[in-house]
Structure formats: C-alpha cells, structure tokens
Amino acid sequence: MSPKTLYDKIWDAHVAHEADDGTCLLYIDRHLVHEVTSPQAFEGLRMAGRTVRAPDKTIAVPDHNVPTTPGREDPKNMTEDSAIQVAALDKNAKDFGIHYYPVSDVRQGIVHIVGPEQGWTLPGMTVVCGDSHTATHGAFGALAHGIGTSEVEHVLATQTLIQRKGKNMKVEITGKLAPGVTAKDITLSVIGKTGTAGGTGYVIEYCGEAIRDLSMEGRMTVCNMAIEGGARAGLIAPDEKTFEYVKGRPHAPKGAQWEAALAWWKTLFSDEDAHWDKVVTLKGEDIAPVVTWGTSPEDVLPITADVPSADSFEGGKVGAAQRSLDYMGLTPGQKLSDIEIDTVFIGSCTNGRIEDLRAAAEILKGKKIAVKRAMVVPGSGLVRAQAEEEGLADIFIEAGFEWRLAGCSMCLAMNPDQLAPGERCAATSNRNFEGRQGRGGRTHLMSPAMAAAAAITGKLTDVREMM
Amino acid sequence: MDKFEKLTGIAAPMPLVNIDTDMIIPKQFLKTIKRSGLGVNLFDEMRYDDDGKEIPEFVLNKPQYRDAEILVAGDNFGCGSSREHAPWALKDFGIRSVISTSFADIFYNNCFKNGILPITLPRGAVDVLMKDAEKGSNARMTVDLENQTVTSSDGDSFSFELDSFRKHCLMNGLDDIGLTMEKAASIDSFESQAAQARPWV
Ligand code: SF4
Numbered sequence: 001m002s003p004k005t006l007y008d009k010i011w012d013a014h015v016a017h018e019a020d021d022g023t024c025l026l027y028i029d030r031h032l033v034h035e036v037t038s039p040q041a042f043e044g045l046r047m048a049g050r051t052v053r054a055p056d057k058t059i060a061v062p063d064h065n066v067p068t069t070p071g072r073e074d075p076k077n078m079t080e081d082s083a084i085q086v087a088a089l090d091k092n093a094k095d096f097g098i099h100y101y102p103v104s105d106v107r108q109g110i111v112h113i114v115g116p117e118q119g120w121t122l123p124g125m126t127v128v129c130g131d132s133h134t135a136t137h138g139a140f141g142a143l144a145h146g147i148g149t150s151e152v153e154h155v156l157a158t159q160t161l162i163q164r165k166g167k168n169m170k171v172e173i174t175g176k177l178a179p180g181v182t183a184k185d186i187t188l189s190v191i192g193k194t195g196t197a198g199g200t201g202y203v204i205e206y207c208g209e210a211i212r213d214l215s216m217e218g219r220m221t222v223c224n225m226a227i228e229g230g231a232r233a234g235l236i237a238p239d240e241k242t243f244e245y246v247k248g249r250p251h252a253p254k255g256a257q258w259e260a261a262l263a264w265w266k267t268l269f270s271d272e273d274a275h276w277d278k279v280v281t282l283k284g285e286d287i288a289p290v291v292t293w294g295t296s297p298e299d300v301l302p303i304t305a306d307v308p309s310a311d312s313f314e315g316g317k318v319g320a321a322q323r324s325l326d327y328m329g330l331t332p333g334q335k336l337s338d339i340e341i342d343t344v345f346i347g348s349c350t351n352g353r354i355e356d357l358r359a360a361a362e363i364l365k366g367k368k369i370a371v372k373r374a375m376v377v378p379g380s381g382l383v384r385a386q387a388e389e390e391g392l393a394d395i396f397i398e399a400g401f402e403w404r405l406a407g408c409s410m411c412l413a414m415n416p417d418q419l420a421p422g423e424r425c426a427a428t429s430n431r432n433f434e435g436r437q438g439r440g441g442r443t444h445l446m447s448p449a450m451a452a453a454a455a456i457t458g459k460l461t462d463v464r465e466m467m
Numbered sequence: 468m469d470k471f472e473k474l475t476g477i478a479a480p481m482p483l484v485n486i487d488t489d490m491i492i493p494k495q496f497l498k499t500i501k502r503s504g505l506g507v508n509l510f511d512e513m514r515y516d517d518d519g520k521e522i523p524e525f526v527l528n529k530p531q532y533r534d535a536e537i538l539v540a541g542d543n544f545g546c547g548s549s550r551e552h553a554p555w556a557l558k559d560f561g562i563r564s565v566i567s568t569s570f571a572d573i574f575y576n577n578c579f580k581n582g583i584l585p586i587t588l589p590r591g592a593v594d595v596l597m598k599d600a601e602k603g604s605n606a607r608m609t610v611d612l613e614n615q616t617v618t619s620s621d622g623d624s625f626s627f628e629l630d631s632f633r634k635h636c637l638m639n640g641l642d643d644i645g646l647t648m649e650k651a652a653s654i655d656s657f658e659s660q661a662a663q664a665r666p667w668v
Binding site for chain 2: 125145147150264
C-alpha cells in the first residue's frame, strides 16, 4: 500500500461515490448547524419536500446572532432580527428532529466549542458546518471544513458533500515555544509567513514538537485559523492527549465501542514517506508573541516591531497595506507597543475556551483595566460555569471586565456587541477585516494573555514584561 | 438554478487584493432568513457613507458601472467567511462573473451554486482585463463558458480552466441535490458499510 497522509486516510474512509472525472461524494459524519447560515437551507428542503437524511448526525445551536446579556431566553430581549433567526432555528430543529441546544441550555455556546465539548467531534470523522471556522475540529484529527448554505442544504438532504480532493500541506513547528508564546502566536505566525492565500486548495496538517506539546485547547486555536491561511481544513494527528480529552464526553463511544474506536484512531497519522505537495517549517524558538497591525490576518508582526510602511510590500499588497494603515489610523515607524487601545475582547471560537480564560486571568489577577471597556465572552455555558467555579470570573469582574453569556458576540458583531467607528480593540478572535467588529472599528488580533496585558496598560503590550 | 452560457456585459474594475466576504456583504445583512434582496447592500461599507448616502468614487456607484455584470478583482477574492450571502448579494446586484488571479475556496464553490462563474486567470491576463474594465461602459467584455474564454473589448482573448462537472452543472442550470439523490444507492451502501466499520459514529 502506498504511504498516505492523515488527510488521505480520512478522505479514503469517507468516499461514498467517485465519478470518472474525480468528483466525489464525501460522506459526512457530523453536521453542525447555526442560526445564520441555515434558514435558507431548511427553507430549501421544505420547498422541495425533502427531509434531513441523518438527523442523528446533525446538531444545531444558535450562537452568531444571540445576545450575550442576561434575560435572552425571552425573545423580547433580543433584537427583532435575532429573535427571527433564533425562532427559525428552534422551529427547524424541532420540525426536522435534529439535536438542539437552545439559548436557555447551559450547554449552548459557539458551535465549534460545543461540538468538541459534547463529544460530537471525534478523530477520523468528517465534520462540516456552514461556518468557515469549522477547521477548529481538525484538532482532533477530523477532516473538518466550512461550507456554504447551498452545501448545508445538500448535506441535510443527502449526508454527503460534492468534493474534489485537496492537496496535502505540512506545517511543522519544531522545538519548544518560548515563555509567553502561545498557540495563537503559532497560528498567526504561520499565516504571516504563508499569507492568506498560501493554503488555498490545501488541507494543512500541523505537526512537530511544538504542536504535540499543545493542549487540545491550543490545538483547536491553531486549526481554527487554518482558513485564515486560505486552507479549508487544518488537522492534527490524534494522540493520547486527544483520547484523554474525548473519553467520557456525553457523545463519545463507551465500553467495547470505545476500544474499537481507539484501535482505529491509533492508525490515524501520516505515514513516514507520505507525499506532501507543500511543506512549511517554523522553529518554535523563533516565534514571538505577535499582534496584527492591518486588516488582514497576514498583517502580523512581533509585538516588539514597528508599524511597517506600505512601500515595504510588493505588487497589489502595496495598495492594500496603505489602505490598512489608513483604516487602522497608524503611522509607519510607530512602535506597535505604543498603540493605545480602547477596548478588549476576550472570546470567540479561537480563544474562548477554559485554558484561554485561565491564561488571561493569570495576567489580570489583582489588577485593574486601563481601557474604556473590556469584555469576556466564554465560548460556551459550560466554559462559563467552569470559570466561575475556578474563581476566574471573579478575577475578570474585579479587574473591570464585563462577564458575558456565551456566543460569538464581538467576534463578528452581529448582535449589539460592536465597536464604534474608530474604536480600537485588542481581540482574541480571528479576523481583523475592515468593519468586522463594527463599522469603522479597528481590530488587533492577539492571544488571550496579550489581550489581558493590553487591558492593564491600555496599550498593545509585550506580555513577557508582565510575567 | 439559472443557466450560464455566454455573457457580454460591462466589467467593473476592483484592483484591491484580499477583498473579503465582510466587504462584499457586511454581517448586519446576514440577519435575513431569505436569499433575495441583498444586492442593495453589496459592498455596503465601501459603497455608502455613515448616513447611507452613496460614495460617488466607489466603482459601482459610478454611472458607467451601475449595470456591471462582471467584476475584475485583485488577488484572493472572497476570502474570509463561508457566508453564501456574498454570492447572493453579487447575483442580486446583477454580477454574473468575477475574474481574478485567485479565489478563496469556499467562496469559489458557493458561486457555482448560484449561477455565478468565477474565472481564474494568470496575472498578465487579469492586468489586461483590468485595464479594459477601466474604460467604463464602452468596454464590453465577453465571457464564453462553452469555449472557456474571456474576450476584452479590444478582442484580446484568454482561455481559462474549469472543472468539467462544475461547467456541466452551470451550463445546464442543474441542481446538485437532485443529481446526488440519483446516487442514493451508493450512499445507502456506504452508510451500511460504515455502520459496521465505525459503529460509534
Ligand atoms: S466566534 Fe467568530 S469566528 Fe467563531 S464561529 Fe463565531 S463568528 Fe465565527
């Protein structure tokens, strides 16, 4: 048998049909659904008189457009359009008989946090969701990627996706990370190196000692941003840490099935001589705590650097960089660590897990914020409950943070959690696009510890100075 | 789905790189539960000022480009979120084809589900077409899907590559779900095999 990558193995195990031209029907093991990209898909099913083929493999949760303030179980406390989308999902989940976590359920949260937390996401699976950050689930050695609404409808109706196989890309992070450097710094640094289109057409496998050393939370952070590098999916081979995390979760296999699953999962790694179409290597030691300065996730620099000038770039990027600098209100040559910020946002499917809150709280302990506003939005109700139990919530609240309910919140600012024009935010989310966090809002992406450090000083700050 | 065969129309130039889906259709317009009516909000934050008035310099607000059916754009068009609202908004505005050196995967895929043809061409060709688009409404470009060519108003013609399955579906306006359902037997047998091999799923 010819050597295979992890991606090859999962792909091969899920091809339900292959046409002569190589177009495949890929069978989908888990389909995650949220309120913003699904209403039109369910509507399509109704119009065609179709049903959901595998309701047992379909899980829905409202997250993108829900308020993160108390009292939201009552639709009267939602904006009208949120209430409509949430009501549509309530109804669709009920009508089509799929698993559902409504806003009133403590297990509700960001779909990419709920899936792993509940054990829906398992190694070797194919996972899709009408959301580009589905790549997150790749941390378990699952082939997970975002799809559009027409594809959501296609998966609902057929439990398959029309796909052509992508190419294999290996991103290796060797050695150890320096203190203060986190999974977020890895994933941003990779995008800084490859660019936002570097992964287009590829499935990335992250590997190397620095990746192995990461917790499952950290691995999810890394895979989450594969899409920001252009790759539809990013994955990491499962290992003992993965199995440990999965074991005992509500929907993880039990007993004899666990043993059978484990036996298969242990075969899920890239073979020694597997073929890679592209290889990128970074040394763990070389990665610094980073921040973004522009309006593309590839606009990444170590916190110790200066704001670049547009003419230090090439081609079409010169204009784009100038536009970014104007939009962000920055001057070339300015030290990044001199940039003053107004707001701090800790949350999102990139960094809204318990480990992220611990990292931020560690820095914030006993300190007060020096920014106008700061909010923590836990990734799920369970993360929130655990953080309260561990005393993290108290640390945030005493420091001056708002302690919100779970949801996407200011990561995409569909709900009222938005930046005002010109407001500058240190954010742990994954996109710094123009207007992403509110029209005219200015976003700097970074790790939770860096965001906490910025909250205390009111400026972008090298967290290593606070450790 | 609408068929796409041949299109001759006005092309609007957008030389910016990394035009993301948040630019194409900002999230405040994702609150709809319908597919239609998004065209007025296409490129909303670039197209209107804070008071909702048109920004005259924005390309699609210029008289010569208001009826554009083709966009010629910078590298990596459509990066960012999976929102199909992006192609819905383009389509609703009247854009039927986008030309660039590269597209983000999910966006590229979403276009075909909505009768929009994304065309990938080498930089040299995109540069020529960008110049041609800058001529305004006198310059009509032709996209011929059958022959896989784009022809500028000056007659410069470029061939593009396209997956044959996608071409077939677009030319015939075929619905993916219907096509897949014809293969139900394969899905059934895969499902029962998989249930044996991986019962925990
Ligand atoms: S947290 Fe942000 S990136 Fe993640 S699913 Fe929600 S909106 Fe998308």
